[in-house]
Amino acid sequence: MAAAIETKQLTKTYKSRIHGKINVVDSLDLHVEEGEIFGFLGPNGAGKTTTIKMLLSIIYPDAGEGYVLGKEIGDMSVHRLISYVPERPYYYEHMTGLELLKFYASLFGINDQALFVRLLEKVNLHRDMSKTISQYSKGMQQRVGLAQALLNDPKLMFLDEPTGGLDPIAHREIRDLILSFREEGRTVFISSHELSEVELICDRVAIINKGVIARQGKLTDLLRGGRVEVTFEGVTEQWLKDKGMRDSHVRTIAGGVLLDTTEEEDINALIDAARSNSGRIVSIVPRRKRLEDLFIQTVTDAPAAAAKKTITVEESTSV
């Protein structure tokens, strides 16, 4: 599949009076495929927004290369095919929703009233199109932001913290809209702290820490290797321990013995053995690995120096 975004050793350095030169983004190798929702994760100050700004040619990299839809960053022609919704966006408050769309459309040379109404309908703002932006709630402002980002029918959308500071209902509305963008064949690049949101909608993610990509890959691969909890009756704790399952914990609980293991493949054989030994299975609960755990583990466990070596799950099975 073609790359929507490709960076090679992309670096951005800032000078600080106290710390000297700081690599805000350090030798970034990023690969985003066309048609996917890509989550770009990292703690505050990790370099997420700086990366987006470089890809949009709002700031300039100090080293490395970057390509957006096959064009080198800085090529203005690609701006006709992309769109951007910044973090906590501010739109001209004196304008109505409709006027705002007209303004942004005019920057593309578009003047299509039917399109504006259609987009406002898509983001469920058609009934409020005559209200000024100052009368819009945070969620409505975010939705009008998404509407302006659709004006040029973009192939690639950059969304910086699209659900930041929104209530659960607005969260859901924005999430559904983002999912609809993928169905329309667009590539969506999301920078976010909302890990549960990312886990629900993203195909692939990259975790950036202190300017360095610490992990990158398919969510399904990154989150593979969750735990399974099996509760047995009629077998002893010692019997289970004697089975010698790797990476497992056994303890006696009220109503049975609990086995907590990552070895999903050996579970069936163990269950069969327990049954043939007059045992009974009370419950089997898969505990899927969560993105939050992976994120915290990546950011806190791995020091920046160690994190320099990018772990790409497609290349390595040990996550």
Place this chain on the structure above:
Amino acid sequence: MFKPIASIAATTVGEAIRRKVLLIILLIGVLFLVVAPGLGMLSARSETTVLRGMMLGIIQLTSAVIAIVLTVYMIPNEIERRTIYTILSKPVQRWQFLVGKYFGAVSALLMMMTLMTSVLVFTFWLQQRDASAIPDLIKAPVMYFVQMSLLAAVAIFFSTFVSPLVNFFLSGGLYLLGSLFAPFFQTLQESQGTPQAAKIFAQLVNTILPNFANYNIQNPIINPGQQIQNESSYYLQVTVYGVLYIAGLLVAGTIVFDRREV
């Protein structure tokens, strides 16, 4: 190419005419224009001379404050509120953004100065009942508009690389320097007895410093005894000077802004 400039300019006007601080400055200016005839009567000099001088002075001062306050925050505000990111992510070049903001500022200035000039004309007519003096009186605000457009270009140039507060003093200082001292440096440059080094310095200052004094044409309007020789030619000449200087400042501003990390 021009459509984005026009759109950005129109949006800038929309924002400018809603900025409370500008409206308050404008209101104060208009109020002073309305009460000026009353103050003129208190003077010992010819009432008409004082009234004309005072009213034109009010328009010039109010316009200068509006021009500076309007433009010094223009670019920094767009960066702070992140509106610039959404605009620059569209197919808009930075020079188009800068020129659009400038034309928006100048259009807002034009609207505000037109309002003040209308009040000036109406108040003057009410007081003097002499319509024949009005065309001459309007010449000054027209020249002030060119002057303020130049001042706005100075402020927008500085706004590409300094903070609003520093810009306020830089632009204001340059305006005072260019209004009060430009004629002095010109005289120094042209005087026979000036040492060569001083002449070169005066010429350098004269070339770099925008000559705001060119547009201070109130004296011949206030005092009927004075007049500008080749009036039309003079107005054309100083207008062309202003336009060229503005173009130069916008080009320089674009060069700085193009490399600026926003």
